Amino acid sequence: MKRIFFVRHGESQANVMRIFTRSPEGYPLTERGVEQAKRTGVLFLPLWNTAFFSSNIVRAVQTAEIIAEPHGKPVVQLEDFAELDTGCLEGRKNSEETDGYYQHVLQQWIEGNQSIAFRGGEDHKAVVTRAKRGIEEVLKESDEHTAVVISHGGIMTMAIPFLCDNINEDLFYSESKNRFVDNCAVSEVEANHNNGMLSLKLVSWGGVDHLPGDLKLALYRQARL
Numbered sequence: 001m002k003r004i005f006f007v008r009h010g011e012s013q014a015n016v017m018r019i020f021t022r023s024p025e026g027y028p029l030t031e032r033g034v035e036q037a038k039r040t041g042v043l044f045l046p047l048w049n050t051a052f053f054s055s056n057i058v059r060a061v062q063t064a065e066i067i068a069e070p071h072g073k074p075v076v077q078l079e080d081f082a083e084l085d086t087g088c089l090e091g092r093k094n095s096e097e098t099d100g101y102y103q104h105v106l107q108q109w110i111e112g113n114q115s116i117a118f119r120g121g122e123d124h125k126a127v128v129t130r131a132k133r134g135i136e137e138v139l140k141e142s143d144e145h146t147a148v149v150i151s152h153g154g155i156m157t158m159a160i161p162f163l164c165d166n167i168n169e170d171l172f173y174s175e176s177k178n179r180f181v182d183n184c185a186v187s188e189v190e191a192n193h194n195n196g197m198l199s200l201k202l203v204s205w206g207g208v209d210h211l212p213g214d215l216k217l218a219l220y221r222q223a224r225l
């Protein structure tokens with residue numbers, strides 16, 4: 001059994017600008033995002049037998065490098081953990097129209113319509129398949145007991161619960177808070193790979209108790225509360 005901690009990246013310029021994007025090169029962490037990553041790194045200091053992974057997108061890579069630095073470990077980039085390919089939404093700002101379409105597609109996925117895709121983007125089956133492939137790569141690439149994977153809110157929310165044997169999707173998504181994870185929120189999964197079969201158990205979801213109050217919520221969310 002391996003413990004895998006999935007961490008959403010720290011606040012990025014794309015978050016502040018409210019832009020849908022999975023561009024690998026653009027939108028690095030803000031100063032606030034760097035601080036979130038540093039505080040999250042403290043959470044993992046006691047776990048020295050740990051391997052570190054991230055998506056290939058700069059905001060995730062930067063977060064992972066900050067968290068891994070005290071351990072002297074490299075960060076392995078896996079494209080399978082990249083953010084959702086939202087197709088026609090790429091590069092567009094969040095608005096009532098774009099967010100409405102985004103949430104509509106996610107709701108279709110939650111209701112089991114795996115073949116529904118973002119226009120010009122990917123469907124749910126593709127999302128879950130690549131997330132599973134990424135987890136299998138983590139299990140194959142590292143001998144350590146624990147792995148930390150820095151990824152993105154969309155793919156974490158729309159893939160991990162669907163892969164865990166102990167989750168009923170209808171109940172899980174009945175709580176609206178489970179549709180969103182904050183920057184540097186941490187989720188824990190127990191993973192087993194026996195006889196070619198991957199088995200996952202969700203232990204915790206979207207924890208931000210390691211962050212002080214001023215770093216817990218995205219700034220635009222704070223403004224709404």
